[in-house]
Amino acid sequence: MKFEIITLFPDYFSLTLRQSLLGKALDKKLFDIEIINLRGFATDRHRTVDDTPFGGGGGMVLKLEPLDRCLKSLGYVQKTASAAAEPKSRLVLTSAAGRKFDQPKAIEYSLGDRLTIVCGHYLGID
Numbered sequence: 704m705k706f707e708i709i710t711l712f713p714d715y716f717s718l719t720l721r722q723s724l725l726g727k728a729l730d731k732k733l734f735d736i737e738i739i740n741l742r743g744f745a746t747d748r749h750r751t752v753d754d755t756p757f758g759g760g761g762g763m764v765l766k767l768e769p770l771d772r773c774l775k776s777l778g779y780v781q782k783t784a785s786a787a788a789e790p791k792s793r794l795v796l797t798s799a800a801g802r803k804f805d806q807p808k809a810i811e812y813s814l815g816d817r818l819t820i821v822c823g824h825y826l827g828i829d
Contacts, residue, residue: 704815706736709773710822711752713740744769744776753825765828770821777819791816798823 708716716738720729728734742750746768753763779794793815801823802808812818 704734704813705817706734707739707777707817707819708736708822709739709741709770709820711741711824712822713738739773739777741765741769741773744772756827763825765823765825767828770828774819779819792819793817794819794821796821796823796828798827 710716720726720736720738729736741752745752745766752766752769754766756762756764774794793812795812795818797820
């Protein structure tokens with residue numbers, strides 16, 4: 704299975720995944736994982752990927768443009784009514800306000816060939 708993790712904190716995952724059982728499984732090539740720094744898809748010199756919400760309110764949101772460029776580089780395209788997504792590929796945006804990740808969901812994701820996780824560090828995407 705191939706995992707892709709899109710994050711603003713790639714070192715957090717790179718260092719953690721080399722530990723214990725996950726590190727051994729990676730060494731044995733039981734799965735493949737790619738850690739992608741979202742800042743690499745920003746176009747300004749400060750590599751900005753966040754902004755205040757357009758509708759106002761507190762907090763910060765991810766900018767859509769860098770995320771869109773990142774997903775396109777991974778082969779994701781806009782889904783239309785006539786083009787169904789690959790059945791063995793999943794794209795997940797994590798959020799504290801989202802659905803609970805539990806064992807049945809883990810089993811569902813494990814049945815695919817590819818899982819791309821967008822780490823939702825912010826209030827959302829705007």
